[in-house]
Amino acid sequence: MIDHAHDLAAVQEATDRLLTAAAALDNAALAGPSRLPGWSRGHVLAHLARNADALVNVLGGRPMYESGEARDADIARDAPRPLDVHLADLRDSADRFRAEGARPADWSRTVELRNGVLDEAARIPFRRLIEVELHHVDLGVGYELEDLPDEFVRREIQFLADRFAGNAAVPPTTLTGNNGHSLSTGGDQGAPVTVGGPPWDLLGWLAGRRDGSALKVTGGPLPALPPL
Incomplete structure (x- = not known):
């Protein structure tokens, strides 16, 4: 059985780890390459913030993204921002996701993600956890697959x-x-x-x-x- 409350708490813990690691960067490091081809660290952080908002949309019964093109354009727009703006956006978007997760809801309902993918609402917190944990590794700042929590792995x-x-x-x-x-x-x-x-x-x-x-x-x- 999926425990969405447990996963929401895990998302917050993983987000705190990510924010601590990101705060140790500077603007030059942020503009440097991540481990994802063609993406800087700024691209990774921008994606994480916009993904949090996209999953708020999913839980709220709205389209995850306006379109694939809009998703990519938002990431490209936000990637070059200075570190302090990235950190504030990550915190604010994480707060919005946490607030949406705290609302009374039918967690057994079916929700729709990108490309028509359907899932149970209760699995959305774990999907967010995947994004936060794996993209933390993708930043290439010393957090490796071996550092991921055993339960998550x-x-x-x-x-x-x-x-x-x-x-x-x-x-x-x-x-x-x-x-x-x-x-x-x-x-x-x-x-x-x-x-x-x-x-x-x-x-x-x-x-x-x-x-x-x-x-x-x-x-x-x-x-x-x-x-x-």
């Missing part, structure tokens, strides 16, 4: 395994962590493979943050995953 691996389940572009794949726990993902075509290793390396590969070279693969080559 476990749940995000499950989330991504579910996302690729049934995808014909991915062969039948068994994911195994160091604790012996296993998950199944992929479609039903092709030779089955098993991919194992430390959970943060599994997460990095599934989330497109690592190339999977640290993983052990049996039954065939490491599957090429479609973009998220």
Whole structure:
């Protein structure tokens, strides 16, 4: 069972960590490249602020973004701002998301995200947690996949395994962590493979943050995953 209140609290904790890390930057570092191709650290912070507002829209029954083009334009517009403006925007947008999450609501209702994706409202706080935690890593400021909370890593691996389940572009794949726990993902075509290793390396590969070279693969080559 999804505990949205637990996840809302986790979002706040992760946001506080992110804000502390971002506050240690300066404007020159902010303009430097992040780990996401073509994005500066300013792009990452701008995206995080606008994503918080977009998820407020989702919880409020409104379109997540006006359009894909508007989303990209907002990020490009906000990326060059000075650090103090970024920090204020991150705090304010996080406060708006927290306030929306505190409203009495039917958390079992279905909500719509980008590209017609449907989900249960109770899962939106975890989706926000994914954004905050992984993009903190993307900033390249010393917060690594190995630093992510264990509960988050476990749940995000499950989330991504579910996302690729049934995808014909991915062969039948068994994911195994160091604790012996296993998950199944992929479609039903092709030779089955098993991919194992430390959970943060599994997460990095599934989330497109690592190339999977640290993983052990049996039954065939490491599957090429479609973009998220």
